[in-house]
Structure formats: C-alpha cells, structure tokens
Amino acid sequence: MAALFxxxxxxxxxxxxxxxxxxLAELPEMHQMMRQTCRDYADRELGPIAGKLDKEHxxxxxxxxxxxxxxxxxxxxPEALGGAGMDYLAYSLAVEEISRGCGSTGCVVSxxxxxxxxxxxxxxxxxxxxxxxxxxxxxxxxxxxxxSEPGNGSDAGAASxxxxxxxxxxxxxxxxxxxxxxxxxxATVIFATTDKSLKHKGISAFLxxxxxxxxxxxxxxxxxxxxxxxxxxxxxxxxxxxLGNMLGSRGSGFKIAMQTLDSGRIGIASQALGIAQAALxxxxxxxxxxxxxGAPIGKLQAVQFKLADMAVxxxxxxxxxxxxxxxxDAKKPFTKEAAMAKLAASEAATFCGHQSIQVxxxxxxxxxxxxxxxxxxxxxxxxxxxxxxxxxxxxAGQLLKEYAS
Amino acid sequence: xxxxxxGVKRVIDYAVKIRVKPDHSGVVTDGVKHxxxxxxxxxxxxxxxxxxKKFIKEVVAVSCGPTxxxxxxxxALAMGCDRGIHVExxxxxxxxxxxxxxxxxxxxLAKKEEASLVILGKQAIDDDCNQTGQMTAALLDxxxxxxxxxxxxxxxxxxxxxxxxxxxxxxxxxxPAVLTADLRLNTPRYATLPNIMxxxxxxxxxxxxxxxxxxxxxxRLAGVKVETVDDLVAKLKANGTI
Numbered sequence: 098m099a100a101l102f103x104x105x106x107x108x109x110x111x112x113x114x115x116x117x118x119x120x121l122a123e124l125p126e127m128h129q130m131m132r133q134t135c136r137d138y139a140d141r142e143l144g145p146i147a148g149k150l151d152k153e154h155x156x157x158x159x160x161x162x163x164x165x166x167x168x169x170x171x172x173x174x175p176e177a178l179g180g181a182g183m184d185y186l187a188y189s190l191a192v193e194e195i196s197r198g199c200g201s202t203g204c205v206v207s208x209x210x211x212x213x214x215x216x217x218x219x220x221x222x223x224x225x226x227x228x229x230x231x232x233x234x235x236x237x238x239x240x241x242x243x244x245s246e247p248g249n250g251s252d253a254g255a256a257s258x259x260x261x262x263x264x265x266x267x268x269x270x271x272x273x274x275x276x277x278x279x280x281x282x283x284a285t286v287i288f289a290t291t292d293k294s295l296k297h298k299g300i301s302a303f304l305x306x307x308x309x310x311x312x313x314x315x316x317x318x319x320x321x322x323x324x325x326x327x328x329x330x331x332x333x334x335x336x337x338x339x340l341g342n343m344l345g346s347r348g349s350g351f352k353i354a355m356q357t358l359d360s361g362r363i364g365i366a367s368q369a370l371g372i373a374q375a376a377l378x379x380x381x382x383x384x385x386x387x388x389x390x391g392a393p394i395g396k397l398q399a400v401q402f403k404l405a406d407m408a409v410x411x412x413x414x415x416x417x418x419x420x421x422x423x424x425x426d427a428k429k430p431f432t433k434e435a436a437m438a439k440l441a442a443s444e445a446a447t448f449c450g451h452q453s454i455q456v457x458x459x460x461x462x463x464x465x466x467x468x469x470x471x472x473x474x475x476x477x478x479x480x481x482x483x484x485x486x487x488x489x490x491x492x493a494g495q496l497l498k499e500y501a502s
Numbered sequence: 503x504x505x506x507x508x509g510v511k512r513v514i515d516y517a518v519k520i521r522v523k524p525d526h527s528g529v530v531t532d533g534v535k536h537x538x539x540x541x542x543x544x545x546x547x548x549x550x551x552x553x554x555k556k557f558i559k560e561v562v563a564v565s566c567g568p569t570x571x572x573x574x575x576x577x578a579l580a581m582g583c584d585r586g587i588h589v590e591x592x593x594x595x596x597x598x599x600x601x602x603x604x605x606x607x608x609x610x611l612a613k614k615e616e617a618s619l620v621i622l623g624k625q626a627i628d629d630d631c632n633q634t635g636q637m638t639a640a641l642l643d644x645x646x647x648x649x650x651x652x653x654x655x656x657x658x659x660x661x662x663x664x665x666x667x668x669x670x671x672x673x674x675x676x677x678p679a680v681l682t683a684d685l686r687l688n689t690p691r692y693a694t695l696p697n698i699m700x701x702x703x704x705x706x707x708x709x710x711x712x713x714x715x716x717x718x719x720x721x722r723l724a725g726v727k728v729e730t731v732d733d734l735v736a737k738l739k740a741n742g743t744i
Contacts (some may be wrong), residue, residue: 126573126702127698127701127702130573130577130693130698131581131695131698133537134580134693134695134698135691138692140517163692166694167692167694167695168694168695168696169695172695176696181694181696181699182696182697182699183695187695191695197518356563360743389591410613436712455559465529
C-alpha cells in the first residue's frame with residue numbers, strides 16, 4: 098500500500114484506498130489548481146461570449162485552440178503523446194468548469210477527450226495513437242464519435258452501417274445520425290457491421306479522416322441547446338479506408354463502444370454539473386439582488402427551498418461523478434457508478450435549469466439573462482451518450498448482478 | 503548567472519464582494535476566495551517571458567505570509583517560475599506587516615540570491631500602497647523602473663517605458679534594478695495542465711524574516727483625529743514634525 102501510495106504521489110495521481118474518501122471531501126492540491134485555472138479561463142474567456150456562440154451557432158474554434166494549448170483537449174493522454182497526462186478526476190473537473198462558462202464548449206471538450214481520443218487510447222496500436230491522437234491534443238483538430246444511426250440510437254447493437262473488405266481496403270456504406278462535432282471534426286471513430294450473422298458481436302470500429310472521399314455530411318441540425326456545436330448525419334457511400342484503420346480487433350466494436358460510453362458518461366455528467374452549477378449561480382445571485390415584498394427575494398422561503406434543492410441536487414451528483422472518476426482512475430469497475438453519475442447529473446441539470454428560470458421569473462424567460470440558455474443546454478444531457486432510461490437499465494443490471502445468488 | 507526575483511502577494515480575489523467584519527476591525531477574510539494579486543500575475547508573466555527569451559536563467563517566486571501563501575507561490579510555479587521562497591509570517595505579525603517590512607525582506611533576498619532584477623506588481627489590490635517596489639530599490643540603492651508598461655533588456659541596461667500622469671516616460675537604467683509592473687505590461691498566461699503537474703515537483707524553500715536579518719514590525723502607534731487644517735498644523739508643530 099505504501100509503495101502504491103508513493104508511486105501514485107510521484108505521478109501526481111489521486112490514489113484510491115484510504116485516500117479516496119478524504120479526497121471526496123477536499124481535492125488534492127494539484128486538482129484544485131487545475132480546477133481554478135479552468136474556472137478562471139471559463140469566467141474570463143467563455144462566459145462573456147457564450148451567449149453570442151449560442152445565438153449565432155458559432156463553433157468556438159479559437160477557444161478550443163487555447164484550451165488545447167492548456168492541455169484541456171487531451172487531459173488523460175500521456176505527455177509523450179502530447180496530452181496533459183492527468184487523471185480522469187482532473188478531466189471531470191476540467192469539463193465541469195468549462196461547461197459552467199459555456200455548455201457547448203464543454204461538450205466539444207468532452208466529446209474530443211472521452212469519445213474520440215478515449216477509445217483510441219485504450220484500443221489503438223502505438224502507430225494509431227501517434228497518428229490519430231497527437232494531432233488532436235492541441236485544439237487545432239477535434240474528433241467525433243459515430244455510433245448512432247437513423248434507425249438505432251439506444252439499440253446500438255443493430256448497427257446497419259456495413260463494412261466489407263476489398264483487397265487492402267475496408268469499404269463502408271451507411272448513415273450515422275446525430276454526430277456531435279461533425280462539421281468541425283478532422284476524424285471520426287465510426288462503428289460498422291463486418292459480420293451481420295454475428296449480430297452485435299459482428300460490429301467493428303474504424304478510424305476515418307475527415308474530409309474523406311465517400312464520406313459526406315448531412316445538414317446541420319437546428320437544435321434546442323448546445324447550439325455552438327455542430328450535429329449532423331455522416332453519410333458513407335463506398336467510403337474506402339486502409340485495413341490499418343480498424344480500431345481494435347474485428348468484432349470488438351460493440352465492446353469498444355460500450356466501454357467508451359462508460360467513460361464518456363463521466364464526461365457528460367461533468368458537463369451537466371457545469372450547466373447545473375451555472376444555473377444555480379444565476380438563481381442565487383438574482384435572489385440577492387431582486388427585491389419584492391420589501392426585501393431581497395432570497396429572504397422568501399419559497400425561493401430558499403428552491404435554491405436548497407438545487408444545491409443538494411448538484412452536490413450529490415458531483416460526488417457521484419467524482420466517485421466514478423476515482424474508481425476509474427483506480428482501475429476498478431465503475432460502470433454502475435458512471436451510469437448513476439450521468440443520470441443524477443443530467444436530471445440535476447434539467448431541474449436546476451427549470452428552477453433557475455422560476456427564480457428569475459420573467460427575467461428567466463428572456464435572452465438578457467443566461468437562465469434560458471442553461472435550461473436549453475441542460476436538456477440534451479438526459480438524452481445523449483445513453484438516455485436516462487438506458488442509464489436506469491444499466492444501473493439495475495449491475496445492481497441485480499450484485500445481489501444474484 | 504542571471505536570476506530574477508518576483509514578488510507575489512496573496513490577496514482577496516478581485517471579483518469578491520468585500521464585507522467589513524461586524525467589529526469593524528477589518529474585512530472578512532475567512533472562507534473568502536483569495537488569489538494572486540493581478541499586478542503580481544503581470545510581474546510573473548514578464549519574468550517568465552524574459553526567461554523564455556533567454557535574457558535570464560532563473561525565476562524565483564517569493565511570497566511573505568502564512569502557510570496559505572504557498573498556494574500563490576505554486577500558481578507562480580505553474581506559470582513558469584523555477585522555484586519558490588516562502589517567508590513565513592503569521593497571525594498578528596502578518597496583520598501588522600506593511601511595505602517597509604516586505605521591502606527589507608526583498609532587499610535581503612535580492613542580495614542573498616544575487617538577483618539581477620526584482621520584479622514586483624506596482625501595488626496590491628487590497629492595500630493599494632504602491633510602496634514596496636520603491637522602498638526595496640531604496641534599501642538596495644538600486645535604480646527603479648516603476649509603473650512599467652514595456653520592458654526591454656539591452657545588454658547590462660534595461661529600457662523601461664513608464665506610465666506616468668503626463669503620459670509615457672522612457673528611461674534606461676542599469677542592472678541590478680527593481681521594476682514594478684503596470685496593467686498594460688502584458689497579458690498573463692493561463693497555467694497549462696502539464697505545467698501545473700510540473701509545479702508540484704518544483705521546490706519551495708521555507709524561511710523566517712529573522713533568517714534574513716529582518717526584525718519584527720514595530721507596533722503601530724495610534725493616530726489622532728483633528729477637526730481643521732489649523733489644528734493639524736498646530737499638532738505637527740507641537741510634536742516637532744514641522
């Protein structure tokens with residue numbers, strides 16, 4: 098234990114075991130510093146422009162480059178590959194603080210880190226890591242993750258995008274839907290069926306550069322929230338890629354997708370936390386300033402109860418998220434906790450977004466205040482990377498396994 | 503070789519709403535967010551830039567105060583300083599400490615570390631004294647370039663463009679010298695995550711003012727309120743000040 102602790106300390110990692118409970122109460126110094134840096138960046142650089150990014154559907158290219166320079170676009174990637182070399186807890190903190198400034202930017206950071214770099218880091222060869230991760234650590238390029246199709250979202254095993262081998266190439270055909278970052282990405286991790294008879298065990302993962310002959314993008318979706326990110330279909334028509342572009346082994350695509358989403362859930366939970374916290378900050382600040390019935394509305398119990406409920410929702414979801422991140426860092430099973438974190442955080446975000454508008458009253462309904470943007474940004478967190486319903490299935494499945502005799 | 507000392511002060515964060523303590527003895531500091539004085543951030547940035555341009559070899563971040571100031575030193579390390587020095591002063595001594603004590607500490611350290619430059623923020627946002635830089639230079643008998651909005655090293659001299667009441671003044675001073683940073687000198691960088699990791703391994707030396715030969719701050723004598731200017735002149739004449 099002592100040796101592990103020493104090694105962990107030397108690497109600056111948050112070591113599990115006897116330290117994990119106290120770490121939940123107070124983060125290690127390095128994590129606190131990192132959190133503060135991201136918070137400062139979010140307050141100064143993202144907060145002032147978030148409204149504009151949302152209104153004009155603008156991808157925050159310059160901010161993504163600046164975040165890349167800070168190491169935020171590749172938090173978990175080892176320094177040798179160009180990343181920050183930090184742990185998942187640090188990543189969760191970074192995404193939360195960035196999302197607090199701008200929900201869309203937090204989404205871009207999360208997708209690049211968890212959904213694009215994540216699977217390549219875990220399942221890629223050294224050559225694939227150098228080719229497909231290193232250029233995506235600087236913020237100059239971002240990646241995306243293409244699993245969902247028009248015909249299947251939650252039903253990921255029914256992938257109808259096909260991949261057939263032709264000589265030294267894979268040829269991909271099909272359509273992927275709801276792909277975040279699509280119009281701004283330079284590469285994608287994409288899932289296609291290589292052996293239809295094997296059902297979900299016949300799905301494989303591939304790396305495709307963007308743009309690429311045979312790959313085209315559908316129209317940008319006009320979304321309710323996270324409008325600074327681009328969401329569109331990926332259309333593959335005889336899209337040819339070298340054999341070396343398969344990620345992991347043949348038929349392991351479903352496993353790769355599920356494991357990637359497990360980690361991705363912590364990222365989305367963090368994004369939801371950031372949005373929830375921003376909504377709470379907005380409401381609490383307003384409660385101090387707005388007067389009614391001769392006093393600031395923060396003196397009214399009706400408002401106090403709302404703020405208290407919001408704070409409890411955020412803090413409990415935050416602790417679940419940190420726990421899931423710390424279990425992952427300790428290489429322990431974290432599927433159940435990650436699903437719980439995502440479920441709790443996304444429901445906290447929609448709750449806080451809703452109540453924040455309520456506290457602001459009429460002001461909450463207009464674009465002069467950010468409350469309405471938080472409400473709109475929050476909504477997607479209950480849907481993507483596994484709907485709340487799927488999270489419940491995952492949690493129940495894990496739970497019942499624990500009680501099985 | 504060429505070494506720069508940078509002073510960093512831990513102050514209440516600029517965005518915090520300051521509240522006076524109920525007993526009016528000061529402002530509430532417990533549980534209140536603190537951060538590096540913005541002008542000190544600019545000073546650190548300038549020092550790190552000089553190192554990146556290879557004009558200097560080492561940047562040492564110095565802070566005086568209780569244990570908590572090590573957070574501020576670590577932030578300076580994460581921005582690119584090489585090592586830190588924490589001069590420990592706590593409790594009543596810290597509350598009584600003012601620019602003169604700090605200047606004595608910095609002067610002693612500048613000599614001990616054989617620094618070519620001491621770069622400070624022009625003033626701290628809590629007390630707005632704007633004295634430490636000037637006093638440090640006087641104690642060392644070094645030239646000073648205060649309110650710097652542009653710093654250029656030219657051999658053994660430093661060209662400083664100063665922001666003064668009448669506009670901009672350019673002076674050329676020889677090293678070793680003391681500089682104080684003004685707002686437009688530069689835009690401080692955000693600490694990168696890899697640098698935050700590296701900061702953990704950088705050393706922070708710990709010492710007390712006594713180790714540098716600096717004594718306790720004297721007890722501040724109470725003042726007297728007078729009603730008119732005539733009373734003021736009379737009192738000053740009476741105690742021999744004028």
